[in-house]
Amino acid sequence: MMIFKSRILCFLFFLGITNTLWYCTPEKKAVVKSETINDTTWWKEGTIYQIYPRSFRDSDGDGIGDLKGIIERLDYIKSLGVDVIWLNPIYTSPNDDNGYDISDYRNIMKEFGTMEDFDALLKGMHDRGIKFVMDVVVNHSSDEHEWFKQSRSSRDNPYRDYYHWWPAEKGKPTPRWSFFDDKGDAWKYDSITDSYYLHYFSQKQPDLNWENPKVRQEVYDIMKFWADKGVDGFRLDAFQYVSKDITFPEFPEGYEKNINKYYGMGPHLHKYLKEMYTEVLSKYDVFAVAEGAGTTFDDAHSLVDKEHNELQMVYHFEGTNVGSSLEGYELSEFKEVFTEWDSAFSKKGWISVYLANHDQPRMVSKYGSANPEYRAVSSKLLNTFILSMRGTPYVYYGDELGMTNIGFDSISQYKDIAAINGYKKAEAEGEDMDKFLKTLKFLSRDNGRTPMQWESSENAGFTSGTPWLPVNENHESINVAAQDKDPNSVLNYFRSMVKLRKENPVLIYGDYKLLQPEHPDVYAYTRTLDDKKVVVVLNFTDHDSSIQLVEAKNAVHTPLINNYENVTIKDDEIIVKPYQAVIFALQE
Ligand code: TEU
Numbered sequence: 001m002m003i004f005k006s007r008i009l010c011f012l013f014f015l016g017i018t019n020t021l022w023y024c025t026p027e028k029k030a031v032v033k034s035e036t037i038n039d040t041t042w043w044k045e046g047t048i049y050q051i052y053p054r055s056f057r058d059s060d061g062d063g064i065g066d067l068k069g070i071i072e073r074l075d076y077i078k079s080l081g082v083d084v085i086w087l088n089p090i091y092t093s094p095n096d097d098n099g100y101d102i103s104d105y106r107n108i109m110k111e112f113g114t115m116e117d118f119d120a121l122l123k124g125m126h127d128r129g130i131k132f133v134m135d136v137v138v139n140h141s142s143d144e145h146e147w148f149k150q151s152r153s154s155r156d157n158p159y160r161d162y163y164h165w166w167p168a169e170k171g172k173p174t175p176r177w178s179f180f181d182d183k184g185d186a187w188k189y190d191s192i193t194d195s196y197y198l199h200y201f202s203q204k205q206p207d208l209n210w211e212n213p214k215v216r217q218e219v220y221d222i223m224k225f226w227a228d229k230g231v232d233g234f235r236l237d238a239f240q241y242v243s244k245d246i247t248f249p250e251f252p253e254g255y256e257k258n259i260n261k262y263y264g265m266g267p268h269l270h271k272y273l274k275e276m277y278t279e280v281l282s283k284y285d286v287f288a289v290a291e292g293a294g295t296t297f298d299d300a301h302s303l304v305d306k307e308h309n310e311l312q313m314v315y316h317f318e319g320t321n322v323g324s325s326l327e328g329y330e331l332s333e334f335k336e337v338f339t340e341w342d343s344a345f346s347k348k349g350w351i352s353v354y355l356a357n358h359d360q361p362r363m364v365s366k367y368g369s370a371n372p373e374y375r376a377v378s379s380k381l382l383n384t385f386i387l388s389m390r391g392t393p394y395v396y397y398g399d400e401l402g403m404t405n406i407g408f409d410s411i412s413q414y415k416d417i418a419a420i421n422g423y424k425k426a427e428a429e430g431e432d433m434d435k436f437l438k439t440l441k442f443l444s445r446d447n448g449r450t451p452m453q454w455e456s457s458e459n460a461g462f463t464s465g466t467p468w469l470p471v472n473e474n475h476e477s478i479n480v481a482a483q484d485k486d487p488n489s490v491l492n493y494f495r496s497m498v499k500l501r502k503e504n505p506v507l508i509y510g511d512y513k514l515l516q517p518e519h520p521d522v523y524a525y526t527r528t529l530d531d532k533k534v535v536v537v538l539n540f541t542d543h544d545s546s547i548q549l550v551e552a553k554n555a556v557h558t559p560l561i562n563n564y565e566n567v568t569i570k571d572d573e574i575i576v577k578p579y580q581a582v583i584f585a586l587q588e
Contacts, residue, residue: 046083
């Protein structure tokens with residue numbers, strides 16, 4: 001009925017019978033129509049739900065999540081109201097970095113299932129009106145990819161130039177730092193051809209040589225293979241690193257502390273992205289979102305502004321860099337980062353908004369409070385934030401429940417190569433290992449990768465076998481089954497917030513204005529579109545607080561959403577409880 005009504009409205013708009021603002025559903029190009037906003041598209045309007053497939057739902061009892069498991073839970077995902085699913089890599093992989101090391105780009109990882117399962121999954125999503133984003137990992141492949149096997153076999157092999165090699169007779173290569181190497185060295189000696197190969201990530205993730213046009217063509221063909229299958233978008237992994245100065249100049253000492261400046265936005269990156277746009281993106285109704293956005297707003301604009309014909313969206317790291325230390329974070333810094341990024345993109349370009357992903361700890365443990373007293377309410381607050389900012393919201397699986405960090409104490413509990421090799425390196429360099437483990441306990445990527453908590457039973461309904469990574473003990477109380485039944489749960493609040501965003505284009509496209517930047521407890525802002533205006537009030541602390549806002553005088557006293565039962569407004573003062581999140585409509 002709703003759909004029918006909105007279609008009539010859309011039809012009337014095209015006939016010029018009405019010029020009001022509404023939401024048109026549900027075709028692929030379904031977009032908000034506004035008098036003031038140009039460039040409306042589905043990928044700006046949708047909420048994206050990220051799934052770490054290894055940890056979502058295991059259908060066959062091997063302890064590893066799989067595609068059939070996701071198929072089983074598509075109705076649940078639909079019930080969230082989200083529009084797009086992004087899956088971390090599902091291609092064939094020896095799993096040195098859990099699928100970010102690909103040995104066959106046209107096949108499915110055997111632990112995850114088969115190509116038939118993939119086709120059924122994509123169909124299941126599309127049947128429910130959900131779109132799909134594929135992770136594309138092409139800065140590097142696996143060392144077990146056929147290209148690399150060939151490449152390393154001899155210096156005159158036709159695949160030799162698919163990777164970066166440094167012949168040993170030239171001496172030691174110019175130093176390059178590696179993210180995951182246990183010595184931090186990105187050059188690995190290979191005796192077969194007496195040469196070193198480059199790996200910015202692990203030794204099993206050799207960097208592809210994008211300066212070779214054949215490599216680029218291979219990548220475009222792979223993307224077309226998946227676009228022809230019907231995928232709706234691509235998430236380009238570590239993309240800003242692909243183009244390199246292959247004369248390998250010396251970098252100044254300490255360059256690795258500012259790695260994106262030296263590794264990012266390489267000399268021919270724009271040329272390659274334009275080529276990718278022409279060869280692939282322009283030919284399909286797909287969008288591409290890149291991981292990383294250079295080091296300046298200009299870099300980010302040069303990647304996403306429409307006239308450049310490159311990418312459609314980026315996600316920056318500055319938001320999640322806030323709070324990435326044991327000391328926690330200042331709300332003022334959090335506000336500043338998100339406000340600056342919003343203003344830089346207020347007229348042109350498009351960004352994403354997220355607080356967690358598979359490379360991060362759980363958002364409630366980092367930005368809210370995992371203390372049982374405040375966990376639910378602060379999770380609701382953080383979801384309110386993500387879903388009320390301008391930019392496409394990316395929600396990480398489990399954050400709709402308020403899942404928390406698992407917090408391992410011993411290095412033997414970790415599965416992530418970044419943690420394991422980082423530990424070895426720190427130990428070899430004589431670092432303070434107590435502090436290292438404390439930091440890992442708080443910030444490690446494994447915190448964000450524990451299995452989805454479906455029910456209170458053993459292993460949380462994730463698997464009937466032994467889970468590849470332990471299930472958080474708190475699944476007994478934090479799980480889908482319990483929250484589904486509870487009208488006040490984080491889950492049901494999340495559903496309401498997704499719906500609110502969908503029904504109020506002001507939350508999608510509206511101008512953002514920060515109110516009272518210096519307020520130490522409360523993050524407040526307005527969103528304005530045409531004649532609609534709302535004010536968002538978020539108390540980021542565990543104590544009562546209040547904020548004086550002229551907007552309060554015009555606020556419709558029944559909030560659009562509230563994570564408490566009530567909220568007090570006295571004249572121009574809004575009084576908020578710990579972690580209270582409220583959105584008010586404002587009257588003219
Ligand atoms: O991450 C790329 C990246 O730039 C790293 O800085 C990332 O922050 C890293 O996880 C730090 O520990 C991407 C993926 O998101 C990540 O999961 C992969 O491990 C990596 O690429 C290699 O493909």
